[in-house]
Amino acid sequence: MEFLVKSTRPETLKTATLVVAIGEGRKLGIAAKAVDQASNGALTAVLKRGDIAGKPGQTLLLHSLPGLKAERVLLVGCGKGELSDRQLRKLVASVHGVLKGLGGSDALLALDELKVKGRDTYGKTRLIAETLADGTYLFEQFKSQKADPRALKKITLVVDKAEQADAERALQHARAIATGVAFTKDLGNLPPNLCHPSYLAEEAKALGKVHKNLKVEILDEKKLKELGAGAFLAVAQGSEQPPRMIVMHYQGGKKDDKPFALVGKGITFDTGGISIKPAANMDEMKYDMCGAASVFGTLKAVLELQLPINLVCLLACAENMPSGRATRPGDIVTTMSGQTVEILNTDAEGRLVLCDTLTYAERFKPQAVIDVATLTGACIVALGSNVSGLMGNNDTLIKQILKAGETADDRAWQLPLHDEYQEQLDSPFADIANIGGPKAGTITAGCFLSRFAKNFHWAHLDIAGTAWISGGKDKGGTGRPVPLLTQYLLDRAKA
Structure with missing residues (x-):
C-alpha cells in the first residue's frame, strides 16, 4: 500500500x-x-x-x-x-x-x-x-x-499546507514501523517446524548482506559452551534443533558512541520441557519467540530510517523440548556470569536464555538494555492483553519507555521490583532458583533477570499478553512492541 x-x-x-x-x-x-x-x-x-x-x-x-x-x-x-x-x-x-x-x-x-x-x-x-x-x-x-x-x-x-512537513515525517516513520510490525508478525506466524533458531540465524545473515552498516555474528553451541552459557544451553539440550545466540550490531552513530541494546527471547517452540504444558492451545507456543521477533522487527524499522544511533540486537534462540537429554527439575546449572541456578521448573526457560544473553550484552558497554520476552502467564492475569508489563533498575529509562509507549499507542505499565520479592528466589542448593512460587510470578521473573543486569541501565518488557491474539479466526501475531521500541529509539536519536 x-x-x-x-x-x-x-x-x-x-x-x-x-x-x-x-x-x-x-x-x-x-x-x-x-x-x-x-x-x-x-x-x-x-x-x-x-x-x-x-x-x-x-x-x-x-x-x-x-x-x-x-x-x-x-x-x-x-x-x-x-x-x-x-x-x-x-x-x-x-x-x-x-x-x-x-x-x-x-x-x-x-x-x-x-x-x-x-x-x-x-x-x-x-x-x-x-x-x-x-x-x-x-x-x-x-x-x-x-x-x-x-x-x-x-x-x-489531506493536510493543511503548513503541516505538510510534519505529516510527511509521520508517514516516513509509519512506513518503517509498519515494515517492522509486518516482519515481526510473519516470524511469529510461521510454523515452528520452519521457524527454528537456525532459520532466524539465516534471516539475520541475509539482512547483514543487504546493509553495510549491520554486522551479524551467530554464536553456535560450541561458542556458547566456550562462553560458559550453561543456562542457555540447558534449555536447548532436549531438542534436536541447536540453539543460536544471534548478535546484530547496527552502526548508525559515531564510532565511539555507546550503543543501545535490545535483547529478545526467542524460544521458537515451548513445550515446557519436562514440566510439560497442557495440550490445549500448545500450538500457540510457536509465539514464544515473539520477543526476538519484535527486536528483529525493530531493527528492520531502524535500518529503513537509518537512525543516527548505534544499536546491538541480541536474539536468544532455542527450542524447549522434552527428551532423554532434557533438563530435569532439580538440575543446577552455571550461568555465563558464574551464578548458579537451581531449575525447579523447566517451563520457566525464557529467563534462562535471557540471563546469559544479558551477561553477554555487557561487553558492548551499552547506554541502556531493554529485554523483551513473552515471559509469564502471570502478566496476562495482571494486565490482560492491552498493555505490556515493565520493570527495571533505572527510573529515567523506565520513564523513557513509558513515554515512548504513550506516543506510539503501544503502552506499558510499570510493576514494582522491590527487594522483598527477591527472597522468593532463594534456593537451599544454588545461588538462585529459577521460579519464585505462585505469587507475583511476573515480578519474580523480573527479579531473576535483574541479578544479571546490575552493571548497566536495564528494563524488562513482559509481552506475554500483547505479542499475539489467542484462539479463533483472528489468532496471530500483533507485532507489538515494535512501535514502542522504535519510538524509544526515535526519541534517543533526537536527544
Whole structure:
C-alpha cells in the first residue's frame, strides 16, 4: 500500500473514493461542507434523511454525487469533541474495512480536521497511517487458495499546507514501523517446524548482506559452551534443533558512541520441557519467540530510517523440548556470569536464555538494555492483553519507555521490583532458583533477570499478553512492541 500526503481542496480532486467526516448530531466537518457546497447540498439532503448520525466509526457510502470528480464519497462519523487513540483507530479501521471492499485503486482521506486528545498533526497522521497499514496485513503463504488481490493501492491523506512537513515525517516513520510490525508478525506466524533458531540465524545473515552498516555474528553451541552459557544451553539440550545466540550490531552513530541494546527471547517452540504444558492451545507456543521477533522487527524499522544511533540486537534462540537429554527439575546449572541456578521448573526457560544473553550484552558497554520476552502467564492475569508489563533498575529509562509507549499507542505499565520479592528466589542448593512460587510470578521473573543486569541501565518488557491474539479466526501475531521500541529509539536519536 502506498501512502501519500497532499495539501489540496478535496472536493476538486479526482479519486475513486473521497472520505470526509461527519460530526455527531449530523454536523458537517470542514471538508464535508466543501463537498456539500460543490454537490449542491447533496450531503445535507442525505443527513436530513437520517442515514448517518455521526457517531465514531459509522460509515455511509455515496455514489456519483453531482459536481465532484470523486467517483464515490464515504462519510464517516467522528463523534463530538476530541477522539481518544482507540476511537481514532476504530474509526480508521472502519473506513479501511469499506475501502478494501471497493473497486477503486485509490482513496483520498480528508480527515485532517479530526481532533485527537494529546496528538498534533504528526502524531495523528502517524497513527492513521499505521492503522491503515496494519489493516492490509495478510499471512497466507501456506494457503493453497490466496485471497483475491485488492484493488486499493494508494491512500492520500489531506493536510493543511503548513503541516505538510510534519505529516510527511509521520508517514516516513509509519512506513518503517509498519515494515517492522509486518516482519515481526510473519516470524511469529510461521510454523515452528520452519521457524527454528537456525532459520532466524539465516534471516539475520541475509539482512547483514543487504546493509553495510549491520554486522551479524551467530554464536553456535560450541561458542556458547566456550562462553560458559550453561543456562542457555540447558534449555536447548532436549531438542534436536541447536540453539543460536544471534548478535546484530547496527552502526548508525559515531564510532565511539555507546550503543543501545535490545535483547529478545526467542524460544521458537515451548513445550515446557519436562514440566510439560497442557495440550490445549500448545500450538500457540510457536509465539514464544515473539520477543526476538519484535527486536528483529525493530531493527528492520531502524535500518529503513537509518537512525543516527548505534544499536546491538541480541536474539536468544532455542527450542524447549522434552527428551532423554532434557533438563530435569532439580538440575543446577552455571550461568555465563558464574551464578548458579537451581531449575525447579523447566517451563520457566525464557529467563534462562535471557540471563546469559544479558551477561553477554555487557561487553558492548551499552547506554541502556531493554529485554523483551513473552515471559509469564502471570502478566496476562495482571494486565490482560492491552498493555505490556515493565520493570527495571533505572527510573529515567523506565520513564523513557513509558513515554515512548504513550506516543506510539503501544503502552506499558510499570510493576514494582522491590527487594522483598527477591527472597522468593532463594534456593537451599544454588545461588538462585529459577521460579519464585505462585505469587507475583511476573515480578519474580523480573527479579531473576535483574541479578544479571546490575552493571548497566536495564528494563524488562513482559509481552506475554500483547505479542499475539489467542484462539479463533483472528489468532496471530500483533507485532507489538515494535512501535514502542522504535519510538524509544526515535526519541534517543533526537536527544
